[in-house]
Amino acid sequence: MTKPKCVMHSLKALLAAALCAGSLVPVPHVLAQGAANALPERLRDTGLYAPGSTTQIAPGVLAFSPQYPLWSDGATKRRWIALPPGTSIDASRPDAWEFPRGTRLWKEFSVGRRVETRLIERLQDGSWRFAAYVWDEAGTDATLASADGLVLNVTSERRYTIPSRYDCLACHDGAPVPVLGFSALQLSPDRDPLAPHAEPASGVDLRALAARGWLRNLPPRLLEQPPRIAAATAVERAALGYLHGNCGHCHGKPDAVGASVPVGVLLTQSAVEPNSAADVLRSLGAASRFRAPGVATAAHIVVPGSSQSSVLPFRMRSRDPRVQMPPLGTDIADSEALALIERWIDHSLQSPKESEK
Amino acid sequence: MSASVLKPFSVRFARLSAAAVTCAAIALPVGAAETPAGPQTDKAARGKYLVTIAGCNDCHTPWKMGPTGPAPDMSRMLSGHPESFALPPAPAPQGPWLVAATATNTAWSGPWGVSFTANLTPDQETGLGKWTLRNFVDTIRSGRHMGRGRQILPPMPIPMYKHMTDEDLEAVYTYLRSIPAVSNRVPEPLPPAAPVAVNR
Numbered sequence: 160m161t162k163p164k165c166v167m168h169s170l171k172a173l174l175a176a177a178l179c180a181g182s183l184v185p186v187p188h189v190l191a192q193g194a195a196n197a198l199p200e201r202l203r204d205t206g207l208y209a210p211g212s213t214t215q216i217a218p219g220v221l222a223f224s225p226q227y228p229l230w231s232d233g234a235t236k237r238r239w240i241a242l243p244p245g246t247s248i249d250a251s252r253p254d255a256w257e258f259p260r261g262t263r264l265w266k267e268f269s270v271g272r273r274v275e276t277r278l279i280e281r282l283q284d285g286s287w288r289f290a291a292y293v294w295d296e297a298g299t300d301a302t303l304a305s306a307d308g309l310v311l312n313v314t315s316e317r318r319y320t321i322p323s324r325y326d327c328l329a330c331h332d333g334a335p336v337p338v339l340g341f342s343a344l345q346l347s348p349d350r351d352p353l354a355p356h357a358e359p360a361s362g363v364d365l366r367a368l369a370a371r372g373w374l375r376n377l378p379p380r381l382l383e384q385p386p387r388i389a390a391a392t393a394v395e396r397a398a399l400g401y402l403h404g405n406c407g408h409c410h411g412k413p414d415a416v417g418a419s420v421p422v423g424v425l426l427t428q429s430a431v432e433p434n435s436a437a438d439v440l441r442s443l444g445a446a447s448r449f450r451a452p453g454v455a456t457a458a459h460i461v462v463p464g465s466s467q468s469s470v471l472p473f474r475m476r477s478r479d480p481r482v483q484m485p486p487l488g489t490d491i492a493d494s495e496a497l498a499l500i501e502r503w504i505d506h507s508l509q510s511p512k513e514s515e516k
Numbered sequence: 517m518s519a520s521v522l523k524p525f526s527v528r529f530a531r532l533s534a535a536a537v538t539c540a541a542i543a544l545p546v547g548a549a550e551t552p553a554g555p556q557t558d559k560a561a562r563g564k565y566l567v568t569i570a571g572c573n574d575c576h577t578p579w580k581m582g583p584t585g586p587a588p589d590m591s592r593m594l595s596g597h598p599e600s601f602a603l604p605p606a607p608a609p610q611g612p613w614l615v616a617a618t619a620t621n622t623a624w625s626g627p628w629g630v631s632f633t634a635n636l637t638p639d640q641e642t643g644l645g646k647w648t649l650r651n652f653v654d655t656i657r658s659g660r661h662m663g664r665g666r667q668i669l670p671p672m673p674i675p676m677y678k679h680m681t682d683e684d685l686e687a688v689y690t691y692l693r694s695i696p697a698v699s700n701r702v703p704e705p706l707p708p709a710a711p712v713a714v715n716r
Contacts, residue, residue: 420651
């Protein structure tokens with residue numbers, strides 16, 4: 160494995176890198192702005208592990224797996240959450256849970272070995288902070304990464320990007336709540352069997368959380384009839400779920416915060432609003448604002464029966480940075496998801512009854 | 517074009533291009549800009565002042581030849597690269613002449629490809645009409661299109677402007693909402709003519 164290189168944000172860095180290609184460029188440790196207190200330099204000090212360990216999870220830290228995981232170029236991921244003792248999540252707004260101050264979530268990324276663990280923490284003033292820890296090659300511990308991000312070469316052919324703080328915000332700050340994978344829909348006991356890259360259920364779902372006392376004010380009907388995307392077919396359910404988990408945090412409903420991207424594309428699903436699937440389908444039927452480079456005419460986001468004519472799979476497949484969707488966090492197109500989306504557009508969306516036969 | 521070519525250059529040349537823009541702002545006359553007043557309390561007026569002295573018109577308003585030389589065409593103020601302006605292929609960047617610009621100052625060619633300046637007017641379909649203040653602030657802070665999309669390319673001096681205060685960004689946004697809307701769909705950027713070696 161080659162040594163990490165700092166993402167170059169200056170001409171000076173560029174020149175230094177050009178002169179010392181392949182050598183280690185010093186990585187400044189820049190703490191997240193707005194932090195009330197300094198982030199620990201070592202992952203082992205963030206509360207994820209039992210004292211003295213970087214493998215044994217600390218008591219009270221729960222592992223979970225969302226039913227619609229984010230595509231991360233095939234990296235294997237594990238996720239955990241911890242609440243301060245005696246606290247709970249206010250679940251009265253099923254699509255925007257209110258997490259107690261002191262909540263911490265971790266996500267570990269492995270590509271052959273552990274490479275990175277990300278931390279999201281809610282501070283006492285109610286704000287959130289984001290950090291990334293980079294594992295050493297031996298896997299003994301992970302060190303706080305620069306807020307400017309890093310690029311690692313984990314193999315001779317595989318580049319791995321540690322996100323900058325603003326890259327963290329690009330996804331997590333666009334949604335009503337910056338916690339994306341721990342929600343009523345993502346933890347529904349009624350898990351989608353066709354979800355791309357579905358992981359085994361962790362046992363931590365809505366009912367388990369309610370029984371544990373972690374949720375308060377959860378509408379009782381969500382326990383009786385767990386959230387499920389109201390799609391016409393099983394394929395459509397999985398397709399809309401994938402778009403929710405991978406795109407919905409930016410392509411959400413316009414709200415008072417005004418953070419969703421202003422392109423009129425709605426890809427987020429609601430755990431309680433019965434029309435959310437229909438709203439998404441209506442949005443996808445519109446003409447896209449996007450113009451492929453060198454092309455002046457508009458195309459529709461989704462053309463039922465013709466994935467070849469649809470902007471959605473075109474941008475999902477591309478890794479041209481001017482075209483690709485999502486625009487960050489991935490260098491490799493998700494072939495499994497593309498197959499699902501194309502199947503949905505070409506068959507399920509065109510003739511739902513036929514496709515279910 | 518591959519991601520490994522464009523992404524590093526979009527970051528690397530941001531500083532370089534910012535310096536170029538700063539120089540341009542100093543060297544070129546901004547004929548139609550009004551004389552800035554002193555400290556302003558009105559947000560839009562403050563925004564107008566900031567837009568004027570920060571050189572936004574230098575690239576986002578197409579230039580045309582006038583009686584005293586090239587100057588921004590204020591009838592198309594801040595509407596970005598004209599969509600009707602057909603261009604031949606850009607010259608390949610080489611040697612010390614790394615960056616080229618069109619006579620309008622709205623299309624820039626360099627190792628990152630060709631970038632076209634955005635329509636900053638409040639037109640609903642082709643400008644910032646649907647953008648919220650949050651979208652605008654996130655864009656300048658992150659250097660990503662709409663705050664969450666692709667990286668903004670040179671010569672937009674994001675590395676400098678991202679240090680603007682929230683108050684100043686809100687003033688600029690307020691002013692940009694107040695100017696005449698111009699329908700002008702700016703083209704998407706073009707890739708580099710040929711891959712450029714990153715490390716030598």
